[in-house]
Amino acid sequence: MGLLDRFEDRLDRIVNGAFAKAFKSEVQPVELAAALQKEMDDRAAIVARGRTVTPNVFTIDLSPHDDERLSVYRDALQGELATVVTEYAAEQGYALLGPAEVRLALDDALDTGIFRVHSEARAAVVSAAVSDALPGQPYLEIGGTAYPLVRAVTRLGRGNEADIRIEDPGVSRTHCEVVLGTPAIARDLGSTNGTVIDGTRVGQAALVDGSVILIGTTSITYRTG
Secondary structure (H helix, E strand, C coil): CCHHHHHHHHHHHHCCCHHHHHCCCCCCHHHHHHHHHHHHHHHCEEEECCEEECCCEEEEEECHHHHHHHHCCHHHHHHHHHHHHHHHHHHHCEECCCCCEEEEEECCCCCCCCEEEEEECCCEEEECCCCCCCCCCCEEEECCEEEECCCCEEEEECCCCCCEEEECCCCCCCCEEEECCCCEEEEECCCCCCEEECCEEECEEEECCCCEEEECCEEEEEECC
16 A cells, blocks of 8 residues: 555544545545655655755645635644655655655645645754743744743754754754853854855854844744843
């Protein structure tokens, strides 16, 4: 049984066979799964010897009619489509920078039966910090999540020794650090691809609320708290 056949079988079991009756026309769930596979193949990029990275976060735009028709199954369908991404990556030997995510979205401009797929490779971020942010405590915002700066010096990188570990192939094992002070500063640690702050590649720069630090393809916003 192929990946797409397994996908349809799982959906059928989840909704007690309802998919077989509900989707006789317009956008078919299996079409969405096949489009995700094609997007992964088209955007797969070799970043190192023996390592090919492909997107892990997807948004599928649907027409108003298809969005309404699929809405009752939205959570189950999004979850199963994410499973398709994970399984296909494993079959093809692709690396995912973070967990697979698939979101169905409404696009009023689309006609019934038409859909679009957008994707990105979004790095997984793990913080070694064990305490929550206190009022007024500075933090880094990465992918909508706040990572409190609980140390005077916080190191960012891909290696296990980093305080905030970023699984991005463009990030060095110890890439840069944020040093709290007046002002706080970000300092590159001799990384391969450099550190960009507010659009300028620098060795060291002061940070203000809203400063954007770019390492690899990962965007990090500094907040004073």
